[in-house]
Amino acid sequence: MFKKFSSEEVSAQNQVKASVQRKIRQSIAEEYPGLEPVLDELLPKKSALVVAKCQNHLNLVLVNDVPLFFNIRDGPYMPTLRLLHQYPNIMKKFQVDRGAIKFVLAGANIMCPGLTSPGGALDEEVEAETPVAIMAEGKQHALAIGFTKMSAKDIKSINKGIGVDNMHYLNDGLWKMERLN
Amino acid sequence: MAEKPQPVRVLYCGVCSMPAEYCEFGPDFEKCKPWLIHNAPNLYPDLIKLSNAKEADKVTEQLQSTGISSDGATPSAPKQEEVKRLPGGKIKKKEKQEVVIEKVIRNKRKCITTVKGLELFGVKLSDASKKLGKKFATGASVVKGPTEKEQIDVQGDISYDIVEFITDTWPDVPDTAIFFIEDGRKVPAA
Numbered sequence: 075m076f077k078k079f080s081s082e083e084v085s086a087q088n089q090v091k092a093s094v095q096r097k098i099r100q101s102i103a104e105e106y107p108g109l110e111p112v113l114d115e116l117l118p119k120k121s122a123l124v125v126a127k128c129q130n131h132l133n134l135v136l137v138n139d140v141p142l143f144f145n146i147r148d149g150p151y152m153p154t155l156r157l158l159h160q161y162p163n164i165m166k167k168f169q170v171d172r173g174a175i176k177f178v179l180a181g182a183n184i185m186c187p188g189l190t191s192p193g194g195a196l197d198e199e200v201e202a203e204t205p206v207a208i209m210a211e212g213k214q215h216a217l218a219i220g221f222t223k224m225s226a227k228d229i230k231s232i233n234k235g236i237g238v239d240n241m242h243y244l245n246d247g248l249w250k251m252e253r254l255n
Numbered sequence: 256m257a258e259k260p261q262p263v264r265v266l267y268c269g270v271c272s273m274p275a276e277y278c279e280f281g282p283d284f285e286k287c288k289p290w291l292i293h294n295a296p297n298l299y300p301d302l303i304k305l306s307n308a309k310e311a312d313k314v315t316e317q318l319q320s321t322g323i324s325s326d327g328a329t330p331s332a333p334k335q336e337e338v339k340r341l342p343g344g345k346i347k348k349k350e351k352q353e354v355v356i357e358k359v360i361r362n363k364r365k366c367i368t369t370v371k372g373l374e375l376f377g378v379k380l381s382d383a384s385k386k387l388g389k390k391f392a393t394g395a396s397v398v399k400g401p402t403e404k405e406q407i408d409v410q411g412d413i414s415y416d417i418v419e420f421i422t423d424t425w426p427d428v429p430d431t432a433i434f435f436i437e438d439g440r441k442v443p444a445a
Binding site for chain 1: 262263264265271272273274276277280281282
């Protein structure tokens with residue numbers, strides 16, 4: 075999704091009003107309860123929250139020009155990888171085997187066999203259509219953020235095709251955009 | 256979770272910006288290696304051995320005059336040509352810096368001169384079009400040409416002295432880099 079992404083794709087950047095800001099905060103807090111203690115630091119109430127609208131119904135949530143979260147249409151907010159690296163335990167985690175790393179880092183979606191093989195690992199509770207962190211075998215940090223297409227159980231039983239959509243991965247356009255403008 | 260989770264500090268590679276452990280899958284592992292040896296030696300233990308061995312080989316192969324520093328931080332091939340890499344790992348060719356001038360005839364006896372490629376020399380196209388218009392007393396505009404490239408359209412046939420004008424106004428543009436298109440062929444102007 076962010077394979078080719080640059081500041082050119084940002085069509086509008088608005089400082090959102092307080093009510094919208096509250097809504098964003100609330101949905102992030104709901105989605106990532108682990109983030110609640112530090113939410114005040116991440117999204118300080120005083121400093122302005124900026125939402126950048128991009129192509130393909132994509133929204134970026136910026137604080138001090140740093141992109142922290144993104145979402146599509148009215149979908150769930152997902153943290154950027156830089157944020158996830160700081161707070162790795164806020165998301166459910168999937169792990170892919172070593173062979174899959176290079177494809178994921180090229181932007182490929184995550185196929186089921188890469189998650190079910192000995193090198194992979196699944197969080198059993200994950201339902202379909204939830205954001206997950208994609209970890210890798212033998213690595214400490216997340217390498218991508220995905221959006222599940224099937225539930226973890228289905229991934230195990232079907233074991234074929236795309237299990238997780240790759241939303242944001244290391245070294246993609248959003249990763250390279252450390253700050254906007 | 257009552258306690259505040261502290262942000263984890265991740266070691267990012269100074270070359271490719273990825274977390275250091277992912278450098279091996281990065282766009283250019285070779286370039287990252289010196290940095291890694293220097294900053295994250297425990298991540299890739301075999302790398303140091305390897306590089307030391309390699310450098311030792313090199314030294315013996317080449318003249319045995321200069322002693323190599325033992326920290327291994329010296330890049331092995333600094334003179335390699337810089338190539339821009341696309342996200343797919345493909346090598347992007349550097350665009351040739353040239354200005355192409357073409358005369359397009361419309362309405363039989365009227366024509367438009369298009370100038371392509373001025374932006375490759377760091378020339379602002381809107382400024383350039385204004386200057387061209389002023390100099391030749393015609394309309395000149397920046398137009399989006401084919402394949403999303405911007406070009407300058409100037410009304411009238413000005414190919415006779417546009418070369419001189421370009422080299423005079425923007426000394427960065429050498430006249431060897433200016434080409435005409437005549438009968439579908441590229442002809443150097445100078």
